[in-house]
Amino acid sequence: MKILVVDDNVDVIKSLQDVLEDYEIIGCSSIGEAKEILSQENEIEVAIIDIMLGEENGLDLLSYIKSSLSNIECIMISGYSNIEKAVLSIKMGAYDFIEKPISYQKIKVVLNNAIEHKKYKELFSKELKKYEIIGNSKATKKINELIEKASKLDFPVLIYGESGVGKEHIANLIHLKSKRGKNEMVKLNCAAIPESLFESEFFGYEKGAFTGAVTQKKGKIELAHNSTIFLDEIGELPLSQQAKLLRVLEDKNIIRVGGNKPIPVDFRLITATNKDLQNLVKEQKFREDLFYRIGVIIIEVPPLRERREDIPLLTTHFLKQVSIENNIEKSIDKDALDIISQMDFKGNIRELKNLILRLFGLSEGKIITKNDLEYILNPCKQIATDSIFEKTLPLSEAKKLLEKTYILTQLRLNNNNISKTAISLNVLPNNLIRRMKELDIKVSQ
Ligand SMILES: Nc1ncnc2c1ncn2[C@@H]1O[C@H](COP(=O)(O)OP(=O)(O)OP(=O)(O)O)[C@@H](O)[C@H]1O
Numbered sequence: 001m002k003i004l005v006v007d008d009n010v011d012v013i014k015s016l017q018d019v020l021e022d023y024e025i026i027g028c029s030s031i032g033e034a035k036e037i038l039s040q041e042n043e044i045e046v047a048i049i050d051i052m053l054g055e056e057n058g059l060d061l062l063s064y065i066k067s068s069l070s071n072i073e074c075i076m077i078s079g080y081s082n083i084e085k086a087v088l089s090i091k092m093g094a095y096d097f098i099e100k101p102i103s104y105q106k107i108k109v110v111l112n113n114a115i116e117h118k119k120y121k122e123l124f125s126k127e128l129k130k131y132e133i134i135g136n137s138k139a140t141k142k143i144n145e146l147i148e149k150a151s152k153l154d155f156p157v158l159i160y161g162e163s164g165v166g167k168e169h170i171a172n173l174i175h176l177k178s179k180r181g182k183n184e185m186v187k188l189n190c191a192a193i194p195e196s197l198f199e200s201e202f203f204g205y206e207k208g209a210f211t212g213a214v215t216q217k218k219g220k221i222e223l224a225h226n227s228t229i230f231l232d233e234i235g236e237l238p239l240s241q242q243a244k245l246l247r248v249l250e251d252k253n254i255i256r257v258g259g260n261k262p263i264p265v266d267f268r269l270i271t272a273t274n275k276d277l278q279n280l281v282k283e284q285k286f287r288e289d290l291f292y293r294i295g296v297i298i299i300e301v302p303p304l305r306e307r308r309e310d311i312p313l314l315t316t317h318f319l320k321q322v323s324i325e326n327n328i329e330k331s332i333d334k335d336a337l338d339i340i341s342q343m344d345f346k347g348n349i350r351e352l353k354n355l356i357l358r359l360f361g362l363s364e365g366k367i368i369t370k371n372d373l374e375y376i377l378n379p380c381k382q383i384a385t386d387s388i389f390e391k392t393l394p395l396s397e398a399k400k401l402l403e404k405t406y407i408l409t410q411l412r413l414n415n416n417n418i419s420k421t422a423i424s425l426n427v428l429p430n431n432l433i434r435r436m437k438e439l440d441i442k443v444s445q
């Protein structure tokens with residue numbers, strides 16, 4: 001790891017080189033030299049800068065780095081008489097400062113912390129990028145505005161939308177951008193827990209609370225202390241549990257099953273559902289008071305077919321993502337994109353993403369075409385129309401061709417993996433191989 005040390009006292013550079021032996025220290029004594037080094041080296045992680053650089057001011061270099069190379073952390077060295085400038089440097093974005101005479105113990109600790117901080121910042125921006133909301137439709141812009149608002153406030157958020165529209169994606173982004181974003185968000189899918197287990201999942205239990213409770217266990221709400229809890233499919237929460245959740249939201253404390261001591265909890269609630277909660281309220285399946293409590297900020301995410309303008313951007317986004325992951329670059333041509341933009345996507349963005357992954361995997365060339373798309377959308381028809389339905393054949397020939405077409409299709413869907421294809425077709429791999437030989441099917445592995 002490379003560290004830049006800028007100090008007009010060569011002895012300081014030398015002694016830092018001795019002390020920080022685990023790092024590659026690049027030293028120089030003026031701002032001009034520092035800028036020169038920075039323009040050539042792109043692996044410098046941290047810069048240690050003396051504030052009094054002879055005639056020059058180290059703060060000038062700090063401001064240059066922060067405005068142009070903001071991912072380098074800066075640690076300032078300050079003499080006693082410069083303490084005000086050192087304090088100012090923190091405001092300007094320096095990570096920390098150390099006073100002269102330099103304590104080598106301290107510089108090691110500060111440097112380690114700066115590197116940790118940098119790593120954390122990089123991870124954090126990667127996470128933020130992962131949950132970026134792609135799309136330029138009016139609806140998506142509105143969603144982005146609501147996300148901005150919701151992440152600045154600490155109110156409960158309710159996210160509505162069909163399956164696959166991005167409810168969890170949005171919840172992740174709100175949490176990350178919020179003041180609680182440094183802690184991990186706790187997730188619980190209300191549809192996946194049997195009613196009898198809700199209480200112990202939500203509130204945890206004390207040792208001996210019931211048979212099988214051999215140790216104490218914290219519940220999800222307690223685990224979300226100082227963080228966010230995401231309750232997915234909140235519409236599935238049984239009425240008995242709705243009352244308990246409401247009580248927690250009001251009292252801000254929980255009691256573990258088998259316990260009697262209220263434990264204070266400070267969490268932010270985000271819920272999601274694809275059910276119309278207002279209808280459930282009318283049908284008396286969802287408590288009205290809970291509905292108002294959880295829906296302080298409501299985000300409605302329309303289905304993809306009602307915001308088709310987002311489809312091209314989403315398509316290229318997913319294609320770029322999978323290209324990077326696989327180190328193979330593929331793009332899509334306009335005809336194919338036009339067809340995709342007209343599709344209905346009952347499974348919304350999730351279905352679109354899966355389609356793009358399959359297209360990426362199955363298309364032969366670097367550019368995904370209409371043919372690739374048609375092949376995936378209707379593989380049997382694609383092969384069969386060419387060879388069977390356009391001419392009259394003896395039945396035995398037609399049967400063979402259909403069988404060949406079907407096996408070929410299954411092979412392509414399974415990436416030419418014979419064992420997987422055999423499982424899909426419910427035959428033994430050896431029998432499949434024999435039949436492939438008989439039908440003259442050759443595949444590249
Ligand atoms: N606007 C978006 N930009 C980029 N990716 C998105 C966007 N919205 C959703 N996704 C991606 O689409 C997929 C489905 O999203 P998600 O799981 O959040 O949907 P959901 O609404 O929670 O679905 P379900 O109701 O089935 O749980 C995920 O891979 C998610 O990362």
Ligand SMILES: [Mg+2]
Pocket residue numbers: 167168232
């Ligand atoms: Mg979901």
